[in-house]
Amino acid sequence: MRPEEIALVSGLCRAGAGMRIAEQAYLIDSRLEAVARGAGFAGISDLLAAIRAGGDQALVWRLVEAMTASETSFFRDKAVFTALEADVLPRLARARAGGPVRVWSAACSTGQEIYSLAMLAERARLGGGDTHLVLAASDLSASALARAKSGLYSQFEVQRGLPIRLLVRHFEKVGDMWRISPDIRRQVLWRRINLVADLGAVGSFDVILCRNVISGMEPAFQKKVLEALARVLPADGVLALGAGESADAAGGALQPVAGQSGLFRPDPAARAAAA
Amino acid sequence: MRTCLVVDDSRVIRKVARRILEEVGFDIGEAADGAEALAWCRGAMPQAILLEWNLPVMNGLDFLRQLRREPAGDKPVVVFCTVRNSPGEIEQALEAGADEYVMKPFDGDILKAKFAEAGL
Numbered sequence: 045m046r047p048e049e050i051a052l053v054s055g056l057c058r059a060g061a062g063m064r065i066a067e068q069a070y071l072i073d074s075r076l077e078a079v080a081r082g083a084g085f086a087g088i089s090d091l092l093a094a095i096r097a098g099g100d101q102a103l104v105w106r107l108v109e110a111m112t113a114s115e116t117s118f119f120r121d122k123a124v125f126t127a128l129e130a131d132v133l134p135r136l137a138r139a140r141a142g143g144p145v146r147v148w149s150a151a152c153s154t155g156q157e158i159y160s161l162a163m164l165a166e167r168a169r170l171g172g173g174d175t176h177l178v179l180a181a182s183d184l185s186a187s188a189l190a191r192a193k194s195g196l197y198s199q200f201e202v203q204r205g206l207p208i209r210l211l212v213r214h215f216e217k218v219g220d221m222w223r224i225s226p227d228i229r230r231q232v233l234w235r236r237i238n239l240v241a242d243l244g245a246v247g248s249f250d251v252i253l254c255r256n257v258i259s260g261m262e263p264a265f266q267k268k269v270l271e272a273l274a275r276v277l278p279a280d281g282v283l284a285l286g287a288g289e290s291a292d293a294a295g296g297a298l299q300p301v302a303g304q305s306g307l308f309r310p311d312p313a314a315r316a317a318a319a
Numbered sequence: 320m321r322t323c324l325v326v327d328d329s330r331v332i333r334k335v336a337r338r339i340l341e342e343v344g345f346d347i348g349e350a351a352d353g354a355e356a357l358a359w360c361r362g363a364m365p366q367a368i369l370l371e372w373n374l375p376v377m378n379g380l381d382f383l384r385q386l387r388r389e390p391a392g393d394k395p396v397v398v399f400c401t402v403r404n405s406p407g408e409i410e411q412a413l414e415a416g417a418d419e420y421v422m423k424p425f426d427g428d429i430l431k432a433k434f435a436e437a438g439l
Contacts, residue, residue: 199404199422203429207436208420212409 155192
């Protein structure tokens with residue numbers, strides 16, 4: 045790829061999703077080749093020429109989706125799920141006194157994160173707990189959302205992080221694929237949300253998972269998104285970031301939860317100052 | 320040192336599994352069928368067993384049922400690693416006392432994650 049082509053791709057990702065992309069040409073090649081062919085172009089150069097010439101927004105968006113797509117897995121970074129199941133969700137359920145605890149997977153990709161939570165919630169109900177979760181999931185990628193909604197996963201995907209007893213309990217085999225049960229699927233509300241553009245009216249959530257997204261964003265967007273997420277949370281709400289991600293860009297609006305790596309809570313002082 | 324017995328009639332699979340499990344700190348023993356595996360366990364019970372279902376002489380499921388009746392046979396963590404992948408078969412394996420279950424083909428990440436899932 046030519047340097048000006050790389051600059052074009054990286055500019056589109058920054059403008060569309062606030063994302064910094066790895067500028068190695070081979071990564072761009074491997075991700076955009078399929079987009080180019082799928083849209084009927086002979087190669088990436090033709091695709092980019094068409095975008096430069098006409099600015100077809102649908103094409104631009106397919107490019108941004110392909111470049112910002114990320115792999116995920118069931119129960120990724122298990123410590124976060126352990127903390128949610130053992131501590132955060134029961135505490136919030138008590139505080140809500142039987143009302144629902146609202147959970148949002150804010151960059152759900154192909155859905156493993158929100159389905160993992162749905163399976164945990166079912167286990168808690170069977171264990172006699174009264175945790176009632178409202179589960180919402182969003183992503184900026186329409187194709188990732190479509191896959192997530194389908195609940196269909198390859199044999200490789202259902203072996204990444206998913207205990208075998210949960211596979212047997214919640215999935216059926218469909219040809220070479222595995223499909224999560226309709227009972228679990230219908231618990232999730234799906235929305236297409238671009239975190240850098242659409243955070244105005246998402247509603248309020250007690251727990252937000254936004255993992256492995258912030259660190260890929262331009263610093264200015266990191267700040268904007270983290271501050272917006274902090275405003276969505278109630279005072280006792282919790283934000284989960286990816287392993288190793290920090291909320292420093294929020295300038296104090298989010299504070300790490302002591303002893304629970306990856307979890308953050310809104311800072312009451314920053315909240316009071318903003319009010 | 321923890322020991323894992325790898326039970327598979329394919330020498331290639333045993334070699335691949337050995338390499339992956341040695342990386343996470345296991346001493347590896349090998350057996351090519353269920354009867355060999357049972358003899359191995361009667362000599363020295365391993366901490367973990369990676370087990371194919373389809374085996375000559377004595378298959379993996381029969382081996383597992385027999386193992387769980389042996390003295391200290393409840394101790395090893397048993398992870399199936401097999402081409403059999405229907406939900407009914409997986410349930411049968413769990414009922415027979417398997418702790419985790421890997422469907423072939425597998426890779427190092429899957430095997431390591433499944434062992435961690437099984438508490439190893």
